Amino acid sequence: MTLEVISVNIWQILISLINLLLIFLILKKVLFKRVKKMLADRQAALDKQYADADEAKRNALENQVAWEEKIQSAHSEADRIMKEANVNAMQRSDAILAETKERADAMMRQAEAEAKLERKKATAAMQHEIVEVSTQLSEKMLGREIRTEDHRALIDSFIDEIGEDNDANG
Amino acid sequence: MLELAIGIILGCCALGAGMAMIAGIGPGIGEGNAVAKACEAIGRQPECKGDVTTTMLMGCAVAETTGLYALVIAILLIFLAPAQMVNILTSTIGSMG
Amino acid sequence: MQEKTSRFRAVDALLILMIVLPILFGIVLQIATKPPSEGIAISGARIFFTIPFFFQDIPITESQVNSWIVVVALLGLCLYLTHGIATKTKTRRQHFAEMIVEKVTNMVRGNMGEYFTGFGPFIAAILGLSAFSSLMTLVGLYPPTSDINVVAGWAILVFILITYYKLKGGILHYMKSYCEPVPLFAPMNLVSEIATPVSMAFRHYGNVLSGTVISTLVAAALQGISAMTLGWFWGQIPFLQIGIPAVLSLYFDLFSGCLQAFIFAMLTMLYVSGGFPAEQYEKRRLRRSQKKAS
Numbered sequence: 001m002t003l004e005v006i007s008v009n010i011w012q013i014l015i016s017l018i019n020l021l022l023i024f025l026i027l028k029k030v031l032f033k034r035v036k037k038m039l040a041d042r043q044a045a046l047d048k049q050y051a052d053a054d055e056a057k058r059n060a061l062e063n064q065v066a067w068e069e070k071i072q073s074a075h076s077e078a079d080r081i082m083k084e085a086n087v088n089a090m091q092r093s094d095a096i097l098a099e100t101k102e103r104a105d106a107m108m109r110q111a112e113a114e115a116k117l118e119r120k121k122a123t124a125a126m127q128h129e130i131v132e133v134s135t136q137l138s139e140k141m142l143g144r145e146i147r148t149e150d151h152r153a154l155i156d157s158f159i160d161e162i163g164e165d166n167d168a169n170g
Numbered sequence: 171m172l173e174l175a176i177g178i179i180l181g182c183c184a185l186g187a188g189m190a191m192i193a194g195i196g197p198g199i200g201e202g203n204a205v206a207k208a209c210e211a212i213g214r215q216p217e218c219k220g221d222v223t224t225t226m227l228m229g230c231a232v233a234e235t236t237g238l239y240a241l242v243i244a245i246l247l248i249f250l251a252p253a254q255m256v257n258i259l260t261s262t263i264g265s266m267g
Numbered sequence: 268m269q270e271k272t273s274r275f276r277a278v279d280a281l282l283i284l285m286i287v288l289p290i291l292f293g294i295v296l297q298i299a300t301k302p303p304s305e306g307i308a309i310s311g312a313r314i315f316f317t318i319p320f321f322f323q324d325i326p327i328t329e330s331q332v333n334s335w336i337v338v339v340a341l342l343g344l345c346l347y348l349t350h351g352i353a354t355k356t357k358t359r360r361q362h363f364a365e366m367i368v369e370k371v372t373n374m375v376r377g378n379m380g381e382y383f384t385g386f387g388p389f390i391a392a393i394l395g396l397s398a399f400s401s402l403m404t405l406v407g408l409y410p411p412t413s414d415i416n417v418v419a420g421w422a423i424l425v426f427i428l429i430t431y432y433k434l435k436g437g438i439l440h441y442m443k444s445y446c447e448p449v450p451l452f453a454p455m456n457l458v459s460e461i462a463t464p465v466s467m468a469f470r471h472y473g474n475v476l477s478g479t480v481i482s483t484l485v486a487a488a489l490q491g492i493s494a495m496t497l498g499w500f501w502g503q504i505p506f507l508q509i510g511i512p513a514v515l516s517l518y519f520d521l522f523s524g525c526l527q528a529f530i531f532a533m534l535t536m537l538y539v540s541g542g543f544p545a546e547q548y549e550k551r552r553l554r555r556s557q558k559k560a561s
Contacts, residue, residue: 003311003328005249005476006242009416011325016411016420019334023341023396028388030345034352035368038361042354224533231530235466238473245476249309 127159172263179255187247193240200233275351282350285343289336293408296332309480312414330414337399337411367391378533379540386536393421393532401475401524404516412527413475415468422464422471425535429463429542436544437551444544467534474527478519486512 134155208226212219300313312328348364371391376384400411411417433441445456489511 001314003314005245005309005311006415007311010323011320012416013420013423015331016334016417017424019338020392020396020421020424022338024389024392026342026345027391031349031364032368032388034349035364038352038354045354227526228533231470235470238470241473241477242469
C-alpha cells in the first residue's frame with residue numbers, strides 16, 4: 001500500500017516539523033555547544049599562554065635592567081678602586097721620593113758639614129803651621145825674640161783674610 | 171459510452187500534463203540568461219567567482235519555481251486527476267441511472 | 268596525543284554502529300517489505316501501518332521511518348565527531364567538527380548579520396537533514412524529501428520563524444507591512460506571504476521528485492530499448508541500464524540533493540533576516556527601555 005504521489009497529511013507534516021526541531025536541538029546541544037566550548041577553552045589557554053609569555057618577557061627585561069645596573073656599578077667600582085690604587089701608589093711613590101730626597105739631603109748636609117769641619121781643621125792646622133813657620137822665620141830674620149802673642153794676633157788676622165777669600169772662592 | 175468518456179478524461183489529463191510542462195520553457199530561458207550573465211561576470215572579475223556562483227545558484231533556484239509548479243501540476247494531472255474525474259463521472263452516471 | 272584507551276575505542280565503535288545500523292535497518296526493511304515492482308510505477312511512500320487518530324489518521328510511511336533513520340544517524344555522527352574533543356589533541360574528526368561549526372557560523376553571520384548568529388544550529392540542521400534525506404537514494408532508500416509532507420513541515424517551521432521575527436517590530440508594524448503601497452494590495456501581499464513556504468516546499472519536493480521520476484522513466488526506457496535491440500534472449504537482461512542511470516543519479520541525487528539543501532538553507536536565512544524589521548525593532552526596544560526607566 002502506498003501513498004499517492006501528492007497527499008497532504010497534517011500529522012505527517014507535524015512529525016517532520018518535530019524531526020527538524022529534534023535535529024536542531026541535537027546539533028545545538030551536541031555539536032555546536034561542545035565545539036564552541038572547546039574553542040573558547042582553546043582561546044582561553046592561548047590567551048593564558050600569551051599572558052605568561054608577556055610576563056616572562058617583562059621579567060627578563062627587569063632582570064636585564066638589574067643586571068645592567070649591576071654591571072654599571074661594578075664598572076664604577078672598578079674605576080674607583082683603580083683610581084684609589086693609583087692615588088695610593090702616587091702617594092707612596094711621592095713619600096718614597098721625599099724620603100729618599102730627605103735622606104740624600106741629610107747625607108749631603110752631613111757630608112758638607114764633615115767637609116767643612118775637615119777644612120776648618122785643615123785651616124786651623126795650616127794656621128798653626130804658618131804661625132809656627134812665620135814665627136821661626138821672623139825670629140831667625142830678626143834675630144830676636146818676638147813676643148809670640150803680638151805676632152800671633154797679627155798673623156791670625158792675616159790668615160782670616162785669606163780664609164775668607166778662600167771661602168768666597170770655594 | 172462510459173468507456174469513451176473515461177478515454178476522453180485520460181487523454182485530456184495526459185494532454186493537460188504535457189501542456190503544463192510547456193512552462194518548462196520559461197525557467198529554461200531564464201536560467202540560461204542567469205548563467206550567461208554569471209559567466210560574463212566571472213570573466214570580468216574572476217576573483218568574485220565564489221560569490222557570483224552562490225548568487226547564481228540562488229537565482230536559478232528561484233527562477234526554477236515556476237517550472238516546478240508546472241511539474242507539480244503535471245504530476246497531479248497524471249496521477250491524481252484521472253481517478254478523481256472517473257470517480258465523479260461514475261457517481262454522476264450512477265445517480266442518473 | 269591522547270591515550271586511546273580500550274574504553275574510548277569501544278565507545279567509538281558503538282557510535283559508528285549508531286550511524287551505520289539505522290541505515291542497514293532501513294535497507295533490510297526495504298528488502299523485507301517492498302513488493303516486486305510491476306512495470307513503471309511512480310508512487311509515493313509506502314505505508315507500513317496506520318495509527319487511527321482524530322481528525323486524520325497517521326500513516327507511518329517510509330518517509331517518516333527514513334527521517335528517523337536520518338535523525339538517529341545524525342545524532343550518532345554528532346556524538347562521534349565530538350567524542351574525545353579536547354583543546355590540545357588534534358584529531359581529524361575534531362578538525363571536521365570545527366570546520367562544520369565555523370563554516371556554518373560564518374555563513375549565517377555573513378548572510379543574516381550579527382543579531383541572528385544563534386541561527387547557526389538551525390541552518391546546520393536544515394542542511395544536514397535535507398542533504399542526508401536526499402542522499403538516501405544513494406543506498407537505494409526512499410528519500411523523505413520527495414514526500415511533500417516532510418518538506419512542508421520544514422517550510423511551515425520556517426514560515427513560523429519568519430512571522431515571529433516580523434512580529435518583533437510590533438503587531439501594528441506587521442499589519443502595516445501588508446498594506447504596503449496601498450491598502451488595496453492587502454490580499455496580494457497575503458498571498459505572496461503564504462506563497463513563501465509553499466514555494467519553498469514545492470521547490471525542494473519538486474526537484475527531488477523530478478529526479479526520481481526522470482530516473483524511473485529513463486530506467487524503464489533503457490530496459491525497453493535493450494529488450495527491443497538485443498533480441499529475445501539478451502534483451503531479457505537490461506544491459507543498457509548499467510552505466511547511464513549512474514550518471515543521472517550523480518546529478519539528481521548528489522548534486523541536486525546537496526544543492527537543494529543549500530538553497531533551502533539559503534532561502535531560510537534570506538527570508539528570516541529579510542523580514543526582520545531591524546530599525547523598527549531597535550526603535551521599539553529603545554522606547555520600552557525608556558518606559559522602564561521612567
